[in-house]
Amino acid sequence: MTERCLFCRLAAGDIPSEVVYQDKDFFAFRDIHPQTPKHVIIIPRVHIASVTKLTEKEQELMGRLIMLAKKLAEQEDIARTGYRLTINCGCEGGQVVPHLHLHLLGGRKLSDQLG
Numbered sequence: 001m002t003e004r005c006l007f008c009r010l011a012a013g014d015i016p017s018e019v020v021y022q023d024k025d026f027f028a029f030r031d032i033h034p035q036t037p038k039h040v041i042i043i044p045r046v047h048i049a050s051v052t053k054l055t056e057k058e059q060e061l062m063g064r065l066i067m068l069a070k071k072l073a074e075q076e077d078i079a080r081t082g083y084r085l086t087i088n089c090g091c092e093g094g095q096v097v098p099h100l101h102l103h104l105l106g107g108r109k110l111s112d113q114l115g
Helices: 006-012 056-075
Strands: 019-022 026-030 038-044 083-086 102-106
Touching: 006 026, 006 038, 019 056, 026 056, 038 056, 056 083, 056 102
Parallel strands: none
Antiparallel strands: 019 026, 026 038, 038 102, 083 102
16 A cells, blocks of 8 residues: 555545445445446555556456446346446656556446547
8 A cells, every 4th residue: 555545545444435345355335436337446555556566466467357347236226238448657648646457437338439
């Protein structure tokens, strides 16, 4: 955990959030500026700044992150109709918080247009 990281502070409970899921490895909460009716952010508790900082030792963690997103899509009742998983990487990729995170988006038809 990094003291200054917004998402680390959320996961530690230092900043209030609407928690969707938590365990020893992951923390999921509702986005405060949702882009869709269902917008959940899922983070690993371990601080990894970005996809670019991943190493082979995080392969299992990343696989479990995707499986958790699948589980939360079912919990949020969007699995049947469809949803989008997004990981932004770097400033030009749209990453705002420098802590690796996955957006689970759904609850309406999503455009296939980028940017």
